[in-house]
Amino acid sequence: MMLLEPMGINAMTLPNRVVVPAMVTRLSGEDGFVNDAVMERYVRYAEGQVGLIVVEATAVHTARSGPLLRLGERRFIPGHRELVRRVKAVSDSAIVPQIIHFLKIARSGWRQTIETLETAEIDAIVEAFGQAAARAREAGYDGVELHSAHAYTLSSFLSRLNRRRDEYGGRTLEGRLRLFGRVMARVRERVGSDFPVGVRFLADEAVKEGHTVEEAKWIALRFAQLGVDYISLSVGGKFEDAVRREGHPVYPYTGYSGDRCMPGAWYPDQPHAHYAAEVKAHLNAHGYTVPVVSVGKINDPEAAEALLREGKADLIGMARQLLTDPEWPRKVREGRGGEIVRCIYCNVCKKLDENFKQVTCFLWPSKAIQAPRARPGDEAPAWEEQDSLRGRATDGTVKLSWSPALGEVAGYDIYRVDGLGQPSIVEAVKVNRFNDRSVLGGVKYAYHIKAFDSVGRTSPPSNTVRLEPAIPDLG
Numbered sequence: 001m002m003l004l005e006p007m008g009i010n011a012m013t014l015p016n017r018v019v020v021p022a023m024v025t026r027l028s029g030e031d032g033f034v035n036d037a038v039m040e041r042y043v044r045y046a047e048g049q050v051g052l053i054v055v056e057a058t059a060v061h062t063a064r065s066g067p068l069l070r071l072g073e074r075r076f077i078p079g080h081r082e083l084v085r086r087v088k089a090v091s092d093s094a095i096v097p098q099i100i101h102f103l104k105i106a107r108s109g110w111r112q113t114i115e116t117l118e119t120a121e122i123d124a125i126v127e128a129f130g131q132a133a134a135r136a137r138e139a140g141y142d143g144v145e146l147h148s149a150h151a152y153t154l155s156s157f158l159s160r161l162n163r164r165r166d167e168y169g170g171r172t173l174e175g176r177l178r179l180f181g182r183v184m185a186r187v188r189e190r191v192g193s194d195f196p197v198g199v200r201f202l203a204d205e206a207v208k209e210g211h212t213v214e215e216a217k218w219i220a221l222r223f224a225q226l227g228v229d230y231i232s233l234s235v236g237g238k239f240e241d242a243v244r245r246e247g248h249p250v251y252p253y254t255g256y257s258g259d260r261c262m263p264g265a266w267y268p269d270q271p272h273a274h275y276a277a278e279v280k281a282h283l284n285a286h287g288y289t290v291p292v293v294s295v296g297k298i299n300d301p302e303a304a305e306a307l308l309r310e311g312k313a314d315l316i317g318m319a320r321q322l323l324t325d326p327e328w329p330r331k332v333r334e335g336r337g338g339e340i341v342r343c344i345y346c347n348v349c350k351k352l353d354e355n356f357k358q359v360t361c362f363l364w365p366s367k368a369i370q371a372p373r374a375r376p377g378d379e380a381p382a383w384e385e386q387d388s389l390r391g392r393a394t395d396g397t398v399k400l401s402w403s404p405a406l407g408e409v410a411g412y413d414i415y416r417v418d419g420l421g422q423p424s425i426v427e428a429v430k431v432n433r434f435n436d437r438s439v440l441g442g443v444k445y446a447y448h449i450k451a452f453d454s455v456g457r458t459s460p461p462s463n464t465v466r467l468e469p470a471i472p473d474l475g
């Protein structure tokens with residue numbers, strides 16, 4: 001598979017093309033030091049054979065925030081060095097931190113904006129990125145990723161909503177690109193030409209009057225001109241449409257742009273794949289081969305492979321899926337794709353992040369703060385009864401229930417075939433019932449379920465229940 005082939009990016013070699021994009025873990029304290037839980041999180045990705053591990057957003061400065069990793073001072077280096085050492089001890093995964101600058105926000109709803117920044121403050125941001133990148137190199141990382149996405153400082157300068165009126169201003173694309181250009185130049189000066197420097201930015205701001213992929217293509221071209229070593233795309237995640245909660249600092253993923261950033265279960269698969277395809281085609285047409293990371297609800301190995309084969313992406317990013325099951329790449333390599341614990345995009349992880357709570361996965365055993373490990377001797381769940389699954393259609397709902405499977409059961413995947421389609425997982429639950437409220441009268445449905453254990457071993461399919469809900473009588 002192309003997905004599992006190595007790839008060189010500047011001086012680093014990725015063992016394969018699977019990337020875990022940055023995902024805040026909230027496992028550190030507010031002091032921002034790497035601790036054992038943080039290390040364990042990244043070691044699990046390494047053991048799972050992820051090609052490129054991007055460590056969560058790590059602050060380049062010392063401004064207060066909730067639990068967030070930091071590289072704003074030298075005292076943070078040893079923790080990162082130990083993290084890199086532990087990752088390298090178990091794998092050949094490449095590992096880079098995502099470094100971030102953000103402005104102040106208050107519980108009152110007030111937030112500092114880029115329009116208020118003085119030139120000296122902008123100079124300090126440039127310097128802070130340069131120094132943090134140098135510290136990343138000193139800590140032993142394989143490279144560094146500049147966070148120029150979502151609601152944070154670099155992204156706010158790039159935005160079409162940048163209202164500055166000086167040389168960093170929003171009147172021109174060049175003005176908006178100026179800060180990033182300076183940051184990139186300073187980072188290069190500090191880390192040298194052989195240290196990979198990636199960037200994450202928005203293919204689409206997904207807010208009113210924000211930039212779309214039409215401009216993102218040109219922004220990416222400038223990044224390529226500046227010598228960026230890879231480009232990781234994201235979408236949305238802006239303050240402009242965030243929903244205010246009284247007494248809480250505003251969280252930039254609560255509005256529509258937040259939905260777009262972490263598309264939930266109700267979105268189709270791979271809703272953003274076309275962005276990477278367009279950006280990549282644009283770069284290639286201009287003679288650049290900078291690798292582009294596609295991200296957003298990608299979790300099927302065949303679909304990921306197709307994106308690479310069709311030239312729509314160079315690397316495949318999976319955030320929530322790799323949180324759910326960090327063993328994804330290893331399972332695919334070993335032909336055990338059926339044992340992947342499939343992310344259901346319920347966004348419990350996002351909610352935890354929003355509330356500054358340790359980011360875990362709904363599908364893990366309750367209270368676990370890391371993905372469960374296989375226990376020797378455990379066997380896949382099995383059905384005791386032939387006809388475990390029962391179902392009926394009533395009031396626009398299909399009600400399913402079943403007798404529990406035998407063995408260590410972490411949950412049940414609900415498979416549905418609607419009309420003539422292939423079975424797809426519509427939900428995963430931890431209880432013995434499920435109400436499907438998204439059925440349409442007059443359509444034939446077939447359901448079966450599979451029990452899975454905490455490491456993804458599944459039971460055979462249950463019996464199939466076939467139903468055709470009635471078209472409601474409107475008379």
Ligand SMILES: Cc1cc2nc3c(=O)[nH]c(=O)nc-3n(C[C@H](O)[C@H](O)[C@H](O)COP(=O)(O)O)c2cc1C
Nearest residue numbers: 021022023024057262296297318319320349350353
């Ligand atoms: C809990 C959580 C934390 C995240 N933290 C970051 C972050 O620190 N930096 C970043 O660029 N994106 C962050 N993201 C966005 C993801 O990297 C990714 O772009 C998004 O989840 C969509 O990819 P997916 O569908 O594969 O999950 C975060 C997402 C989640 C769910």
